[in-house]
Amino acid sequence: MEENAGSTAIAFIGAGRLATGLALAMHAAGAPVQAVASRSPASARALAERIPGCIACSPKQAVENAGLVFLSVPDDAIAGVAGSLAWTPGQAVVHCSGATEISALADAAGAGAATGGFHPLQTFTDPVVALSNLPGCSVAIEAAEPLFSRLTALTEAIGCRPFALPPGARARYHATGSYAAQFVNALLLEASAVWESFGMDRAAAVRALLPLLKGTVAAIEHGGLVHGLAGPVSRGDAGTVRRQLEGIATLGADHLALFRELTRLTLPLAIERGTLTPSQVASLRALLDTRTQQP
Numbered sequence: 001m002e003e004n005a006g007s008t009a010i011a012f013i014g015a016g017r018l019a020t021g022l023a024l025a026m027h028a029a030g031a032p033v034q035a036v037a038s039r040s041p042a043s044a045r046a047l048a049e050r051i052p053g054c055i056a057c058s059p060k061q062a063v064e065n066a067g068l069v070f071l072s073v074p075d076d077a078i079a080g081v082a083g084s085l086a087w088t089p090g091q092a093v094v095h096c097s098g099a100t101e102i103s104a105l106a107d108a109a110g111a112g113a114a115t116g117g118f119h120p121l122q123t124f125t126d127p128v129v130a131l132s133n134l135p136g137c138s139v140a141i142e143a144a145e146p147l148f149s150r151l152t153a154l155t156e157a158i159g160c161r162p163f164a165l166p167p168g169a170r171a172r173y174h175a176t177g178s179y180a181a182q183f184v185n186a187l188l189l190e191a192s193a194v195w196e197s198f199g200m201d202r203a204a205a206v207r208a209l210l211p212l213l214k215g216t217v218a219a220i221e222h223g224g225l226v227h228g229l230a231g232p233v234s235r236g237d238a239g240t241v242r243r244q245l246e247g248i249a250t251l252g253a254d255h256l257a258l259f260r261e262l263t264r265l266t267l268p269l270a271i272e273r274g275t276l277t278p279s280q281v282a283s284l285r286a287l288l289d290t291r292t293q294q295p
């Protein structure tokens with residue numbers, strides 16, 4: 001299939017937080033970001049003005065002038081925007097949503113364009129912060145060749161790590177980000193509630209626990225999940241775990257259930273570490289067995 005004249009040019013449709021970070025990073029890496037369109041011309045202009053040689057234009061013109069188009073619009077707008085534009089064979093269009101299947105681009109595929117997904121596993125808010133967070137972060141790529149190789153090369157050019165996401169896994173994959181992002185906020189909120197029970201406020205709790213969180217992240221980076229594990233479960237200190245369960249139980253059944261479940265999820269890592277004796281494992285299992293309900 002013949003590629004069209006604009007095959008190397010890159011365009012973004014949707015000039016929001018992700019597009020701003022990505023387009024600036026791609027331009028800095030020497031990729032030809034040549035057109036930006038958005039719902040409001042002002043957003044498109046604001047981004048295009050930051051990239052020498054890049055024009056702000058309509059979505060229609062962006063598609064006409066680029067071989068690779070990033071649809072960086074909100075997830076729910078992807079299918080509608082893709083369906084409203086005239087695609088040609090030889091072009092490629094990717095969306096940047098983690099949880100949206102590639103079938104949202106079915107209209108573009110039907111017109112002969114190559115379609116795919118390009119999802120950086122990172123948060124984009126302020127562009128300066130986004131650019132400094134980008135190096136080393138992973139990008140989930142879902143596409144057939146030759147688009148897959150082009151997206152892989154672009155990912156590496158901006159200092160990120162590409163990986164192939166198989167079809168049908170996007171919602172599950174995207175949900176896992178919560179464990180490394182907002183669930184951490186939720187866990188610190190729970191910890192703050194415990195601190196409030198002994199007279200300390202949330203700010204004090206977060207201030208005190210953040211260095212521990214950072215130390216944990218560094219330990220995992222260094223030793224992985226198993227060898228980066230510390231705490232009483234990793235040592236087989238069943239007595240300490242029992243006292244912790246008793247302490248948390250004074251706050252109520254919901255607090256106890258959460259703490260017990262998270263402790264239970266920690267145990268396989270401690271076992272995998274290989275330093276617990278069978279009797280330590282048995283003691284911990286007995287404490288964490290919800291059928292006995294004895295903290």
Ligand SMILES: NC(=O)c1ccc[n+]([C@@H]2O[C@H](COP(=O)([O-])OP(=O)(O)OC[C@H]3O[C@@H](n4cnc5c(N)ncnc54)[C@H](OP(=O)(O)O)[C@@H]3O)[C@@H](O)[C@H]2O)c1
Binds near residue numbers: 073
């Ligand atoms: N932000 C992140 O942390 C992040 C991370 C990974 C993936 N993503 C994905 O990236 C995509 C964009 O997210 P975002 O956070 O950058 O959103 P955002 O900041 O809200 O930006 C969305 C942009 O799309 C424009 N837009 C909305 N509807 C449009 C339409 N019908 N036609 C053309 N442009 C339209 C908006 O319009 P205006 O012209 O009015 O500004 C805005 O500039 C989403 O699929 C999201 O899942 C985001």
